[in-house]
Amino acid sequence: MPLIQWYPGHIAKAERQLKEQLNRVDVVFEVLDARIPIASHHPNVPEWIGEKPRILVLNRIDMIPQSVLQDWLSWFKSQGENAYCTNGKQGQGVKALNKAAQTAGVQMNYRRRDRGMLPRPVRAVVIGFPNVGKSALINRLLGRKVVASARRAGVTRQLQWVRISDSIELLDAPGVIPAKLDNQKDAVKLAICEDMGEAGYDNQQIAAALVDLLVELNFEQILSSRYQLDPLEITGEEYIHHLGNNRYQGDKERAAMQLLNDFRKGIMGEIPLELPPSSEGL
Structure with missing residues (x-):
């Protein structure tokens, strides 16, 4: 099979802008495709976010058996990660995400208070591969359609701040993908799940x-x-x-x-x- 690669200009630009905005962010939601949680994890995310709190989100849980989902949750727990389960289309799990962001905001404002600063809304960013359901999740968090969402890669083209409530501001970022897909087995899974643009395969x-x-x-x-x-x-x-x-x-x-x-x-x-x-x- 020919090499699978897909890194269009708008993603390269979005990645640069995302790195610039991460300094303003308090908490990171990393959205994974529940069908391929390992393949849909961007290897650079830990380096980008440093010590910022990361909330792992397994989206599309309706597309795998419940028994497999439980196996994944147990595995993530063994890795020291508490993964949240969502179905962006139906809104399942969105309340728990909202609560997790608010909890992060409380901790952030405690630290601000200790430094003599006024409280502010928590700033969160949603990142992940193209088409893993980030925009659908944001619309569910908002309770209305504010950001474009479709079943194909590359719909979100630019970064956009949206206010969820008085306590949460959310940054919707275009899907990011490594400039070079070294693991071609993972690249095949991403293509099968439509988590990259069709021009790449x-x-x-x-x-x-x-x-x-x-x-x-x-x-x-x-x-x-x-x-x-x-x-x-x-x-x-x-x-x-x-x-x-x-x-x-x-x-x-x-x-x-x-x-x-x-x-x-x-x-x-x-x-x-x-x-x-x-x-x-x-």
Whole structure:
């Protein structure tokens, strides 16, 4: 598979602006895709935020089984992290996030008071890869649609401060992605989950990789029952070829997009593409 890379100009610019704004921020919400929590963690975030409090958010929890979610929560706890669970579309978990930000604000204003300074609203920033659901979460926190949100990467193009309440100000930042994706296995998962722009990959190759990954994770029965085509005796590439011939008059691109969209929209069911590692840290 050709190298997967995607680093458009607006993201490079947003990353520079984000680093400048982080000095003004009290607490950082890092939003991860619950289907791929490791692959959707930006490796530079710890360096960028330093000692600032970080609140991990596992979004799209409706797209993985509850048992897998619990395994992830246990794993994060073993790493010293308390992960919050959200479904940005439905608003699940948003109240807990709001409370976490307010708690951080109380601590911040205690420190300001001790230095003889007046209290102010807590300033939070929401960061993460493109299309992990940051803007949908912000709209849920606000209780109304203020920032653009859509199921594709690159909708948010610039930084924007929004006032959640008298006690919280929130910075909505465009999705950030490493300038170079060194781990290509993770890059494939990001492409499958649409957490990067489609200009960075070939749909047919990514759909084939999805088939191979589903077989590796023992989800082959979903493919067999949904598309009446057994993936066990053929490669993912051959699967897309046969699916195109059987259903779409030889149109492999249409077959690839059907399979990818069925996964991305949750039509295939609750499918995690990562399980908690046994020893690696985040």
